[in-house]
Every structure is written in C-alpha cells, then in structure tokens.
Amino acid sequence: MENKTGKYIKYAFGEIILVVIGILIALQINNWNENRKDRIKEQVVLKQLQEDYQENLIQLEEKMTTRDKIIFSAIKLLKAFDQPNEVAHDSLVKNLANAFHDPTYDPIQNDLTSSSNLILIRNKRLKRLLSNWSSDVVGVIEIEVNWSKTVNEEFAFILAELGLGRDVSNSFMNDSKHLWLLDKNEDSYKIEIGTSKLSAPLDEILTSRKLEGLLGNAITLNKAANLQSEALHNRIQEILDLIDAEIKD
Template sequence: MIKFFRKIRQNLLMENKTGKYFKYASGEIFLVMIGILLALQVNNWNERRKGRIREQKILVQLKSEYEANLAQLEEKIYMRNRAIEASHKLLSFVDNPEIFDEETFYTSWWHIMIDPTFDPIKNDIIGTDKLQLIQNEKLVSLLSNWSSEVYQVQEQEKQYQIFRNQFIMSLSIGSGTSRNLNNNIWKDGYSPVEALDKSSSLKFRINPSKRKIDFKEILADPEQEDIPAIVISFHQNANIQSVTLRNRIIEMLDIINSEIKK
C-alpha cells in the first residue's frame, strides 16, 4: 500500500502536476491522521474492554466475599440477641425466684459467656490499583469506608471481651455452677452457632456435681443482676453498629449485582 502511494506521488511530480500533488499529499496526510485516530480509538476500546473484564472479575470476587461477610455478621447479631434474651431470663429469676428453672439458668449463663466476634474477609482490593477499575463511585466510597466501619463494631466487641473475662467468667467459676453448666450444655448434644459444620452435634457428659448448690444464695448475689444488665447494654450497642454495617453490605451487594448484570 505504501509503495502504491509513493508511485502515485512520483508520477504526479514527473508530470509536473504540482497542484495536484499537494492536493494528493494533503489527502494522504488526512487519511493517515484518520488511520491514527481510528487506531487510537480501537486501542482505547480494547483497553476499556480489558478493564471491564478485570472489573467484572473483581466484582464477582467482592460478591462472594461480602455475601460471606453478611452471613457471618447476621450470625453474630443472632448470637448477641440470644445473649440479650438470656440476660432478661436471668434477671427474671432474680426478680421472681419462684419461677427459677435450673436448666434454663445454665443455658442462659452459657449464652452470655459466648463471645461473638466479627472477623470479615480481608480482600486485596482496598488501597490498591484494583479499586480504580471499579467504575461505580458509590461502590468505591462504600468499599473505602468499610474498614473504619468494621473497626467500630470490633471496638465494641473488644470491650465486651474484657468485661466477659474479668467478670462473667470469674462469677461463673466462683459460684460453683460451672461443672453443672457445662454438663447441661453437652449431655444432650450441642452444635455452636459459630461452628464450621452446622450439622455436627457434639454430645458427651461431664456428669453433674455432687455438691449441693444453694440457688437462693446465688440469686441473692448482686452480680447476678448487675452482669446480665451490662450484657444487655453491651450487646445492644454492638448490634446497633452491626445492623448499620449489615445495611452497608446489602447496599454494596445490590450495586455489585447490578454492575455484574451490565
């Protein structure tokens, strides 16, 4: 093709057709420029296509991760709600000793001894060039704020861990009910909510204590109402933050799903 154009130029010069030569040269330059622009457009289109393919892979990854995060977070909210319900039950035994039920007492204490902690998947997208591939600005904003919002929930959980270790565990051990409590949990089979295999049911016996336990004396201990009341406040605060975080995840998943379908 280049030889063809060169031959035309040479013929025009040999025939002394200078005007036609300049017109032809201008046309040739124009065609070359159009070719360059088309090549740039094709290249840009190809780069955008590659970027979109990479973005789709990232979105699919995010979808999987945040669906798992949502399931885990809802599990922690459920565990806290169960502990709140158990705390109310313990307070009812303090207020109304005549309705006291030993097995319910043990089960309730077990629920408030459990330590729900949210540990989401840490992806390799935030703070990297991969984030720039995501075109939806709202999703980018939500992803950028994710770590700080998770931190707020985890701070609540850390405070509960300290309280649990210092007060709940020490009261349970000091009351002389721990053996019976643990035996009651496992004797008929038990599968923790946070268990990796939800279908498993662990069953074994520790055997109850032969000591005589004075539950009237236990219920008269002021800590039997102080601790459940504080547990309620701790878990309510953590759940307020967790529900907000849950809404963030749902919003992100809605955006991700809409972007994947494009």
C-alpha cells in the same frame, strides 16, 4: 516549478493527514480494547465481591442471632433475681450458658477493594461503600472486643466463685447452639463433662451483685453491638444490590 511545488506540498499535507488519522484510529482501537479488558476484569471483581459480601451478610446475621439469645437469656436471669422462688437450677444454668457466648464478627478480608481494583468499578456509590467498608466494621468489632473481654476475664471468674463453672460449661457444650462453628453438625462439638456437686445454692447465686451487674452489662453491650450490626447489615445489602445491578448476565 510553482505548480509542481504546490502539488508536492498538497501531497505531503495529505500524507500527514492520513498518518494522523491512522494514528488516531489506532489509538481509538487500542482504547476500545483496553476498555473492553477493563470491563471484563470489572465483572470478575464484582462477582467475587458478590460472593464475599453474601458470606459476610450470612455471618453477620448469625452473630446478631447469637447476641439476641444472649440478651434474651440475660433478661430471664435478671427476672430470676427479682423472683428467685420461681427459678429451677437447670434453667438457671442453661440461661447462663447462653449468656456466656461472645460472638465476634470476622468478615472476609481480600485485596479486591485495593486501589487498582476500585479503579475498575465505575459505579461511584459502590466504590465509596467498598472503600469505607473497613471503617464501618470497626464500630461493631470495638463493642464485641469489650464484651469478649468481659466474658473471659469477669464472667468466667464469677461462675468459678459460685461453683457454676463446670455446670455452665457442660450446658454450653451440650445444650447451646453454636452458629459460629464452621461445621454445623450439632454432635461435632458435644462432650459430656458432667455437673458439679460444689455449686452454690440458688439463694447465694441470685444474690450475687457481681453476676447481676454483669448480666446488665451483657444486655447493654450486645444490644449496642446489634444496633451497629443493623446499620452494617443495611450497608452490606446496599453493596449487594449495587453489585447485582452492575453484573452482566
């Protein structure tokens, strides 16, 4: 009886061990399968993020180029204030039209950086950059909003006071390059509205304190926006580099 009991206990113990081993193997296989699915999902998310941030980078560079043109034109106009005898009306209007731009950065917004997708991304540095993205963009947008408000509420009013609204609008529509347009066809937005016979003489335009002050503001705000954009540009490039390193061919 003792021998039979001992054998039964050993048999039962062996059965328990086999069941436990089977459960552990099944769990391991299930975990492996879930990890494999997560890696596939991670690759899908990374590739979509790669496309989005490449578009964000292109748009940011276009906005920076437009701001450089605003700054360049504003500097030329301030020089015209200092040396009014060397200024032509057409050149003045063209530079005013270039300074009249108000580029705003509008990056692609998606749910790929939500918590559920961020969990899939294993690279800790990349995960942190993606989670901080929204706050990084704010620094650029805040300055843009100030300049856009200045353009629409002050610049347009000053141009109207000086009788330059029509001339500048005509140059803006026909001579300026608009990188922000989805359709880059230069003829798609052109419309001839003519020039005004009511514009103020050059000596009155180039002695306008309001216009001079606004041009100084144009340089300050757009330079600040571009400095912030350069930092954001570096962030986007780092994100793209990290994504490239994680994507499997």
